[in-house]
Amino acid sequence: MKILPQKTQTNQSMTSGCITIGLVFIFLLLGPLLTPINHTSQNLSASLQPPSSSHWMGTDYYGRDVLARLVFGGRITWIIAIASTFMAVNIGTIIGLFSAYQGGWIDLIVMRLVDVMLAFPKLFVVLLIVGLGASSTSLLIWVLALFSWMEIARIVRSEVMSQKNRTYIKSVRALGLRTPRIVFIHILPNVLGPVIVSSVLLISTIILVESSLSFLGLGVQAPSASWGSILNDGRIDPLGTWWLSVPAGLLILTTVIGFNLIGNGLHKQLDLKKIV
Amino acid sequence: MNSSRQKQPILEVNNLHVEYPVNFRGGFRRQKKQAVNGVSFTIFPGECFTIVGESGCGKSSIIDAILGFVKIKTGTVLFEKQDLTKLTPKNFRKLRPKIQPVFQDYNQALNPHQRIEDIFRETLPKHLLESQTDQLLSSVGLSKEIIRCFPHQLSGGQKQRVVLARALSVNPALLLLDEPVTSLDMSVFVQIVELLISLRKTRNLTFLLVSHNLSIVHLLADRVAIMKNGQFLEQQPLTTLLRNPKHDYTKNFINQITQL
Ligand SMILES: Nc1ncnc2c1ncn2[C@@H]1O[C@H](COP(=O)(O)OP(=O)(O)OP(=O)(O)O)[C@@H](O)[C@H]1O
Ligand SMILES: [Mg+2]
Numbered sequence: 001m002k003i004l005p006q007k008t009q010t011n012q013s014m015t016s017g018c019i020t021i022g023l024v025f026i027f028l029l030l031g032p033l034l035t036p037i038n039h040t041s042q043n044l045s046a047s048l049q050p051p052s053s054s055h056w057m058g059t060d061y062y063g064r065d066v067l068a069r070l071v072f073g074g075r076i077t078w079i080i081a082i083a084s085t086f087m088a089v090n091i092g093t094i095i096g097l098f099s100a101y102q103g104g105w106i107d108l109i110v111m112r113l114v115d116v117m118l119a120f121p122k123l124f125v126v127l128l129i130v131g132l133g134a135s136s137t138s139l140l141i142w143v144l145a146l147f148s149w150m151e152i153a154r155i156v157r158s159e160v161m162s163q164k165n166r167t168y169i170k171s172v173r174a175l176g177l178r179t180p181r182i183v184f185i186h187i188l189p190n191v192l193g194p195v196i197v198s199s200v201l202l203i204s205t206i207i208l209v210e211s212s213l214s215f216l217g218l219g220v221q222a223p224s225a226s227w228g229s230i231l232n233d234g235r236i237d238p239l240g241t242w243w244l245s246v247p248a249g250l251l252i253l254t255t256v257i258g259f260n261l262i263g264n265g266l267h268k269q270l271d272l273k274k275i276v
Numbered sequence: 277m278n279s280s281r282q283k284q285p286i287l288e289v290n291n292l293h294v295e296y297p298v299n300f301r302g303g304f305r306r307q308k309k310q311a312v313n314g315v316s317f318t319i320f321p322g323e324c325f326t327i328v329g330e331s332g333c334g335k336s337s338i339i340d341a342i343l344g345f346v347k348i349k350t351g352t353v354l355f356e357k358q359d360l361t362k363l364t365p366k367n368f369r370k371l372r373p374k375i376q377p378v379f380q381d382y383n384q385a386l387n388p389h390q391r392i393e394d395i396f397r398e399t400l401p402k403h404l405l406e407s408q409t410d411q412l413l414s415s416v417g418l419s420k421e422i423i424r425c426f427p428h429q430l431s432g433g434q435k436q437r438v439v440l441a442r443a444l445s446v447n448p449a450l451l452l453l454d455e456p457v458t459s460l461d462m463s464v465f466v467q468i469v470e471l472l473i474s475l476r477k478t479r480n481l482t483f484l485l486v487s488h489n490l491s492i493v494h495l496l497a498d499r500v501a502i503m504k505n506g507q508f509l510e511q512q513p514l515t516t517l518l519r520n521p522k523h524d525y526t527k528n529f530i531n532q533i534t535q536l
Contacts, residue, residue: 167379168384170343170379171379175398175446176372178369190387190388
């Protein structure tokens, strides 16, 4: 393999994204060490207190420790985002592979379905469904996944279309290999790059959607928490109770930017590889 | 030549038409491009039938049609008397190993994520894997050190040899060689042609060769078809064609050969 001069340049986007996400991850992992207080234990006499030595990040309306809630809520936010991204990527990849390899009218119908689903504003549909049903975390994960797989399916499909007529696919077809083998062993590994990039970007999209839902009171329900719901707690007086809104908002922002940086970094990395 | 004429044909292509949809300006009106326009030929076991013609005349489309990679508009393709166009996908898949293609772009012919040894794991039976892989690699002049390599770690000539070994691993009767040596440099070119000549003898292979490279035609071809705009202008044994060409187009082609 030829080594390109660009390869020696560090991928700044990637590095800063990894550092950002790494820091947030460490915060979520080791957060409980910073505060021994349970995130649900209430103390109404200590309601809405600004940061102090006993509560480093202050308390919320019910006197619960905000730091503990940020750690716990962050874990929920991350788990929801990663779980629904994982599901969306699986659904999208399988549908994209299937649609492209079958071709013909099956492909046509599946892709029109994707178009229709993409035409709905994601937040609106998710809002509608979650608003109608009783919201639980697992329902939230499902709904977010069911409205996020389409872009992945599109990417996979267009990649498979471009791989399908490559010489090496023709060659293995001519050997008489079975279709599932060709699709999963020969095509899939060669379309994974763009899928990984868009899954990382999808994580941050889903974090934003989940935060918006929780902010609107439709996502994660009390006494559980997510960054969006903590942001919501500080909604009434965002300046007066800044220790509720600002840290939660910053954590959402940092995480979203971090995942986007990693996504862009991966994109660059994979583009470099294509030239080689 | 004469003895092979008395045998049953291995491949018989009759009145083959292939067309491609062309989307013209946004594409509401579907246009069709005729790539192959009524081609017929017969290949007998052991011979090398060669199609020669300028770029874009439809040579690769014939190969894709035989392999079932493009839809055949009309015409039949009989392989050992079976009409490939009428086989079910499952039966076609079972027959596929008998007909193996070798393409020009050896850089694209191997899965970049697959080690050489894994290529053969897909086609050879497990208990014979090691011995047969060694045997195949040595029959195409490769040492067995390369089995742990990925394709990008091999040279062009080595890749094309791996492609040949992979094709041979399923015991084909007919090789479809689409410009097999055109993009190799001269010394490798000669080696691969010599390899093809010896493999044809030792393994009783039949070749359908497509090339506009005149030296390989000279070295390998038994019969030659001259193709232009999706049709054959004439088909002759190479020697007859050289002595007694019918078309001006063919004469031009022969002039180019004799200049070499
Ligand atoms: N997938 C396709 N879609 C549309 N048109 C095609 C397609 N493949 C080939 N063609 C057209 O069909 C004609 C014949 O193509 P083909 O590849 O068979 O030519 P060829 O003789 O192999 O040329 P070359 O020597 O350059 O390989 C060309 O005009 C080409 O543009
Ligand atoms: Mg061609």
